[in-house]
Amino acid sequence: MEHKENVYHIPVLAQQSLDGLRINPSGIYVDVTFGGGGHSSALLGRLGAEGRLFGFDQDADAMANIPADSRFVYVHSNFRYLYNYMRYHNVLGKVDGLLADLGVSSHHFDEADRGFSYRHSGLLDMRMNRLSELTAAEVVRTYDEESLARIFDVYGELRQVGRIASAVVKARKIKDVGMVENLLEAVEPFARRDREKKFFAKLFMALRMEVNDEIAALKEMLMHIPATLKSGGRFAVISYHSLEDRLVKNFIKSGNFEGAVRTDFYGNVVSPFLKINTKIITPPPEEVERNPRSRSAKLRIAELI
Numbered sequence: 001m002e003h004k005e006n007v008y009h010i011p012v013l014a015q016q017s018l019d020g021l022r023i024n025p026s027g028i029y030v031d032v033t034f035g036g037g038g039h040s041s042a043l044l045g046r047l048g049a050e051g052r053l054f055g056f057d058q059d060a061d062a063m064a065n066i067p068a069d070s071r072f073v074y075v076h077s078n079f080r081y082l083y084n085y086m087r088y089h090n091v092l093g094k095v096d097g098l099l100a101d102l103g104v105s106s107h108h109f110d111e112a113d114r115g116f117s118y119r120h121s122g123l124l125d126m127r128m129n130r131l132s133e134l135t136a137a138e139v140v141r142t143y144d145e146e147s148l149a150r151i152f153d154v155y156g157e158l159r160q161v162g163r164i165a166s167a168v169v170k171a172r173k174i175k176d177v178g179m180v181e182n183l184l185e186a187v188e189p190f191a192r193r194d195r196e197k198k199f200f201a202k203l204f205m206a207l208r209m210e211v212n213d214e215i216a217a218l219k220e221m222l223m224h225i226p227a228t229l230k231s232g233g234r235f236a237v238i239s240y241h242s243l244e245d246r247l248v249k250n251f252i253k254s255g256n257f258e259g260a261v262r263t264d265f266y267g268n269v270v271s272p273f274l275k276i277n278t279k280i281i282t283p284p285p286e287e288v289e290r291n292p293r294s295r296s297a298k299l300r301i302a303e304l305i
């Protein structure tokens, strides 16, 4: 039988991210995006009996993947509350390494009733945490034209965003655009013939990022990293969107999201972090071939000074 984690999600850049964290076998680690547990299980494989691993996920489905391992503690929460949980577990300032593998898992796209994929018809849901209120159906049914255009622009990085938003608003007067098939019909005229799938994927990604407030959650989590790690502790972030990658890059460079650097008396840049990889790490062609969902992954690693 195929191992469960392969069905739920294939971990991306697993070796590179763990190598970058330079795992200390008796250290304390946090995987803020537990998902199918692929990275976590590889990390547990590098820990000795003394090591500990906390795994966060806001999606209740991920709980099916919790390993039977006394070194592992599952935290069923959004990672934006990293600080609170680290304080609760009395490990603030003691963590050796943190890993974030952003976005959603293959499981989300594959399960039709989760409403993440343009490939399945039905209700647009897209909530990672099914207890939260806002669904993607609600977004397309109720947001005003300007807000929809902003989401398609900033998160989807699409063109003609005003016209797409206007088409959605027009279509919803006669059809329920909260259903995948109706939304696709409304926006389809804006897709280039040969790039329809890419267009739908970007549009859906934009809605997903809005529904799950992904950029704000990422910023909050990153802000808590200096208090979480011990000095010399490392963090690794795998992102799949240029906006996320830019935030991570700036944060490593300067400790803020704008990338505004402070310099000391001698003109040296002052950042709380030391960059571990100077060149961005992306999956090798063999990995992309084996797992096409890894193709847009970008890994950055840094150390708390």
Ligand SMILES: C[S@@+](CC[C@H](N)C(=O)[O-])C[C@H]1O[C@@H](n2cnc3c(N)ncnc32)[C@H](O)[C@@H]1O
Binding pocket: 009, 010, 011, 012, 032, 033, 034, 035, 036, 037, 038, 039, 040, 056, 057, 058, 059, 062, 077, 078, 079, 080, 101, 102, 103, 104, 105, 128, 217, 218
């Ligand atoms: C790309 S998958 C991670 C897959 C995992 N590394 C593995 O090897 O199976 C991202 C996971 O993080 C979760 N997630 C995304 N954003 C989150 C957030 N803000 N708080 C908690 N969990 C989050 C998703 O529910 C999903 O399960």
